[in-house]
Amino acid sequence: MDYFQQHNPEAETELLYDSPYQLLVSVILSAQCTDKRVNLTTPAIFEKYPDAESLSAASFEELFPLIKSISYPNNKTKHLLGMAKMLVNDFNGEVPMTVEELVKLPGVGRKTANVITSVIDEQPNMAVDTHVFRVSARIGLTVNAKTPLATEKQLIQFIPVVLIHKAHHWIILHGRYICVARNPKCAQCGLRPACKYYQKKILPHSIIEPINPMLPE
Ligand code: SF4
Numbered sequence: 001m002d003y004f005q006q007h008n009p010e011a012e013t014e015l016l017y018d019s020p021y022q023l024l025v026s027v028i029l030s031a032q033c034t035d036k037r038v039n040l041t042t043p044a045i046f047e048k049y050p051d052a053e054s055l056s057a058a059s060f061e062e063l064f065p066l067i068k069s070i071s072y073p074n075n076k077t078k079h080l081l082g083m084a085k086m087l088v089n090d091f092n093g094e095v096p097m098t099v100e101e102l103v104k105l106p107g108v109g110r111k112t113a114n115v116i117t118s119v120i121d122e123q124p125n126m127a128v129d130t131h132v133f134r135v136s137a138r139i140g141l142t143v144n145a146k147t148p149l150a151t152e153k154q155l156i157q158f159i160p161v162v163l164i165h166k167a168h169h170w171i172i173l174h175g176r177y178i179c180v181a182r183n184p185k186c187a188q189c190g191l192r193p194a195c196k197y198y199q200k201k202i203l204p205h206s207i208i209e210p211i212n213p214m215l216p217e
Contacts, residue, residue, distance in 0.1 A: 001163055003190050004170035011169035013119055015039065020095035020120050021052055021087075027115050028079055028107040033071045041070055052093045055084035079107025097121050111148065115168075124164035128152045131175025132168065138179060140196030141171075 004011070014035040017023040025045060029038045045066050049055035055063075060077055067073045067080075083105045087093055095116065096102055102113035114127035126132070128148035136142040136151055141158070145151040159167045178185050184197070186206075192198045 001159060001167060001170075003194070004167070004174075005163075007190065008170060008173065011166055011173055013115070013169060014173075016042065018046075019051075020097075020116065022046055023119060024083070024095050024105075024108070024112075024116055025055075025080060027112045028083065029067070029070055029076055031072070031076070031107075031112075037070055041067065049084075052084045052087035052095075055080065056088045058084075076107070082106030083108065095120075097123075099125060110152075114152070118165035118168055122165045124156065124161045126152045126155045126159070126164055127168050128155075129172060131172045134181060135171050135175040135179045138184070138197040139191060139194065 013023075015023065015026040015030060016039045017026050022042070026038050026042055029041060045063075048066070049058060049063075058081060060081065063081060064073060064077045067077050070076065086105050087095065090104075091101070097117055097120065099110065099113040099117055102108050102116055103110060108116075111127045111129060114125040117123040118125045118127065128136075128151045132155075133145075133148055133151050136155060137145060142151050142154040145154050155167070156164055174191075175181075178189050179191075186192060186195075186198050186202050189195070189198070192203075
C-alpha cells in the first residue's frame with residue numbers, strides 16, 4: 001500500500017462518468033469489455049438518456065443500436081432497461097448507496113455494487129475483478145482464495161479501512177499495465193521485494209539486481 005500511495009496516489013476508475021447513474025451504466029457495460037470500449041459507447045447513451053427516468057422509457061429496439069458494438073449487447077440492453085425501471089419504481093430514480101440494495105438491480109452483482117459504493121461514496125468495499133483476483137494471489141496478498149468473495153474477504157481483513165476504496169484501483173491498474181496475466185513485467189515493477197511470485201519464481205533465475213526490501217520489519 002505504501003508503494004502504491006507513493007507512486008499512484010490519485011488512482012481512480014478509467015471509466016468516464018458524471019453521476020452515479022452514469023457510473024452504474026458504465027460498470028454494467030464493462031463486464032467482459034474494456035473500459036476504453038465502454039467510454040467510446042457511453043457518450044451517445046448519456047446524450048439520449050441522461051438519467052434513469054429517460055432510460056426507463058426506452059425500448060429494447062431504441063437502446064440496442066447504441067450498445068451493439070460491445071460484448072453481450074442483448075443481455076446488457078435488457079439489464080440497463082431493467083435497472084433503469086427499478087431505479088424509477090423503487091428508488092425514486094436515484095442510485096442507492098448500499099451493496100444490499102444495489103445487488104437487487106438487474107445486471108448488478110456484488111462486484112458492481114462494490115465498485116459503485118467505493119467509487120461514489122468511498123465505502124470500504126473491495127470489488128474483485130479478474131485483475132484483483134489474479135494479482136492479489138500472485139503477490140501473496142491472498143492465500144488459497146478460490147473465489148472472488150474469498151479474495152474480497154482476505155483483502156479487506158488486512159488493508160487499512162481508509163485505503164480500501166483506493167486499493168481496488170491500485171490493484172486493478174497494476175494488473176492491467178504491469179502485472180499482466182501472461183508474462184508480468186517484473187523488471188518494471190517496484191513491488192518485487194514484496195511479491196511472493198517474484199521472490200519464489202523469478203528471482204532465483206533472474207539477472208535483475210535485487211532491490212532493497214521496502215516492507216516494514
Ligand atoms: S514483481 Fe512481477 S509478479 Fe510480482 S507484482 Fe510485480 S509484476 Fe507482478
